[in-house]
Amino acid sequence: MNRLHPLSAVTLALQHGATGFSVPVLLVGLGSSVLDIDTGPLLALVPIGLVAGVGYGIAYYYRFTYEVTASTFDVSSGVFSRRSREIPYRRIQNVDISQGLFQRVVGLAVVSIETAGGGDTEATLRFVSEDEAERLRSDIRRLTAATGTSTADPESDRPVFDDSTPSTAEPTAAERTREDRSRGDVAPTLLFDLETRELLLYAVTSFRWGAAVFPIAILVFLGGADSGSGLVPAFVIDAARPFGGPETLEGAAVGPLLVLAAVTAVQWSVFTYVSSAIYTVANYYGFRLGHAGEDFVYERGLVQRYSGSIPVEKVQSVSVTENPLQRLVGYAGLRVETAGYGPDSGSSNQSAVPLAGTDRVYRFAETLTGVETPEFRSPPRLARRRYFVRYSIVAAVIVAAAIGLARVSTFDRWYLTAVVFVAVPPAAHLKYVNLGYFVGADHLVIRSGFWNRQTTVIPYYRIQTVSTRRSVFQRRLGLASLAVDTASSRTFSWGSPTIYDIDLETAREIHDTGRERLQSALRERARTDDLGLSVDFT
Amino acid sequence: METLHPRIRLIWIARGAIAAVVLAVALVALDQWRVTVPALAIAAAVAVALVLAVGYAVRRYQVWRFELQDDALYLERGVVTFVETAVPFVRVQHVDTQFGPIERVLGLSSVVVYTAGSRNADVRIPGLTPDRARSLQETLRELAVESEGEDAV
Numbered sequence: 200m201n202r203l204h205p206l207s208a209v210t211l212a213l214q215h216g217a218t219g220f221s222v223p224v225l226l227v228g229l230g231s232s233v234l235d236i237d238t239g240p241l242l243a244l245v246p247i248g249l250v251a252g253v254g255y256g257i258a259y260y261y262r263f264t265y266e267v268t269a270s271t272f273d274v275s276s277g278v279f280s281r282r283s284r285e286i287p288y289r290r291i292q293n294v295d296i297s298q299g300l301f302q303r304v305v306g307l308a309v310v311s312i313e314t315a316g317g318g319d320t321e322a323t324l325r326f327v328s329e330d331e332a333e334r335l336r337s338d339i340r341r342l343t344a345a346t347g348t349s350t351a352d353p354e355s356d357r358p359v360f361d362d363s364t365p366s367t368a369e370p371t372a373a374e375r376t377r378e379d380r381s382r383g384d385v386a387p388t389l390l391f392d393l394e395t396r397e398l399l400l401y402a403v404t405s406f407r408w409g410a411a412v413f414p415i416a417i418l419v420f421l422g423g424a425d426s427g428s429g430l431v432p433a434f435v436i437d438a439a440r441p442f443g444g445p446e447t448l449e450g451a452a453v454g455p456l457l458v459l460a461a462v463t464a465v466q467w468s469v470f471t472y473v474s475s476a477i478y479t480v481a482n483y484y485g486f487r488l489g490h491a492g493e494d495f496v497y498e499r500g501l502v503q504r505y506s507g508s509i510p511v512e513k514v515q516s517v518s519v520t521e522n523p524l525q526r527l528v529g530y531a532g533l534r535v536e537t538a539g540y541g542p543d544s545g546s547s548n549q550s551a552v553p554l555a556g557t558d559r560v561y562r563f564a565e566t567l568t569g570v571e572t573p574e575f576r577s578p579p580r581l582a583r584r585r586y587f588v589r590y591s592i593v594a595a596v597i598v599a600a601a602i603g604l605a606r607v608s609t610f611d612r613w614y615l616t617a618v619v620f621v622a623v624p625p626a627a628h629l630k631y632v633n634l635g636y637f638v639g640a641d642h643l644v645i646r647s648g649f650w651n652r653q654t655t656v657i658p659y660y661r662i663q664t665v666s667t668r669r670s671v672f673q674r675r676l677g678l679a680s681l682a683v684d685t686a687s688s689r690t691f692s693w694g695s696p697t698i699y700d701i702d703l704e705t706a707r708e709i710h711d712t713g714r715e716r717l718q719s720a721l722r723e724r725a726r727t728d729d730l731g732l733s734v735d736f737t
Numbered sequence: 738m739e740t741l742h743p744r745i746r747l748i749w750i751a752r753g754a755i756a757a758v759v760l761a762v763a764l765v766a767l768d769q770w771r772v773t774v775p776a777l778a779i780a781a782a783v784a785v786a787l788v789l790a791v792g793y794a795v796r797r798y799q800v801w802r803f804e805l806q807d808d809a810l811y812l813e814r815g816v817v818t819f820v821e822t823a824v825p826f827v828r829v830q831h832v833d834t835q836f837g838p839i840e841r842v843l844g845l846s847s848v849v850v851y852t853a854g855s856r857n858a859d860v861r862i863p864g865l866t867p868d869r870a871r872s873l874q875e876t877l878r879e880l881a882v883e884s885e886g887e888d889a890v
Binding site: 663666667670671684695714717 | 808809815817818819820821822823824825827828852853854855858860
């Protein structure tokens, strides 16, 4: 039985105390201002709430225990309703350790343990000491490796704690060395180290939409300082004025308003881009990937440190991602998908190599999965026609909207929007040329996307379901899309790798190939116990 | 290839009818509070919605097929987007039979087959008699256990 680090009692008490304090305060505020009732008696609840919150936090600390047993990781928690959970090691997808700035200063860490399925982390230890976190991770890794071989090796049924080492003697996993290599507990071998140049390039070439909230957050944070005209801050209008923006919002014509919107969008994009670059640097600074036994281990982060391990056998698919900017400079990233719920923006898709030369990344992907160099096949040209029609419809809708706007307002140059039709042919073409698929001996390789081109390598033995989909329009043209689903925590199946708009014949063929090779691969693997992935991929 | 029980059409038509009623209420509300909508237009819109719902339900029933093949559960379904799905038995995590309140009234039930894939890729076979649902669940469970090779996830 282990408890969390004593400091977590303090943070829990503070956290719950703050909640207990603020709820009655809010109620009092609400009661006096909105409902206009005498809230004097309610004020007595404030200290009670505070004490109750602090008490709850401390009780939570004392009632939270975890234990590393021979075959499961056990967590019991809950003050009033108790929950005890046993996680079998062979079900653990990855173990992640993260440390915020404060936690780094006081030497604490958060350990999260993920299993497949479920929309959430299975166990979170909010604050154990750094050493304890490392010890847990390496113990779990060692025990997972041990349970993996236990069917073949009855020896490993012996008590596993006979060789547990005091964590003070061996502070980090990097310094650990063990003779028992088969147990998976060996010092990590470095596979990839993100150089400063690559980090900066990654920051400059990647665009995270999530960063769009930063400018808003900053505005809200600094809000009130200069927002003279209500909802729209004054500087937004000031910035648009030289380009023909409106003097004020009231009674402005449509033309100047559109200018205002455009200028604001540009401003916002620039801020988003800058914050996204900063975010990337902060998150991927010092990225290192290594392997310890049959696990990948990584660490990254400038202010908040993340580190974790991903068992290689849990990797479902591997994909190479490149956006247009990265293709221009000849760089790409490598991501691995596991079935768990990862720390990376809540998806199970984790960066194995954030950014490296394209050739290198493709070589990594090939070595890791053992796929032959893919010779991509393109969908029939009919597909391009389909995209042409699709984008033309979108363009027509935009023009129609402009006409509609011209009808109800003073805006009369609607015909200018017809310029969007110019973008239709290149858009259709770019969409088409970035599609590709390759049916390999042991893998299916699927490529799609112009803005975020993903080339996904799916081993046949990882297939969960295969679906051939045909919309009404595709049926008219005799085309079909083939969706290959692998184990993941994605909510929607349309996120799963799909070969778009191929001939129905071809789609059915690949559908059957996938099914057959899944079966043969399963038989093969049952015989040879081969991982199918090579750990030492760089 | 097995088809669904014909009574499933009633459920789907009923669902469509409910949607049509919701549409009618929305249109009437629009008429009351915002702009005047001619009563004839409302009636026409609701009638069209009803016809579409019935047509959709009938077509959906005609298209729905499933089959237990050697290695996988195979399904065909979909009116607008026609989908052929294969769920290999090895990949079946667990199988549920479900009886909704309306389904129970009509003496029908569904079988839901879960895989470790994307969450909404789980397969539901509606419109089965309770006996067929149970036997299908049983068969699938046996096939899943039988074909259990190694650990998928």
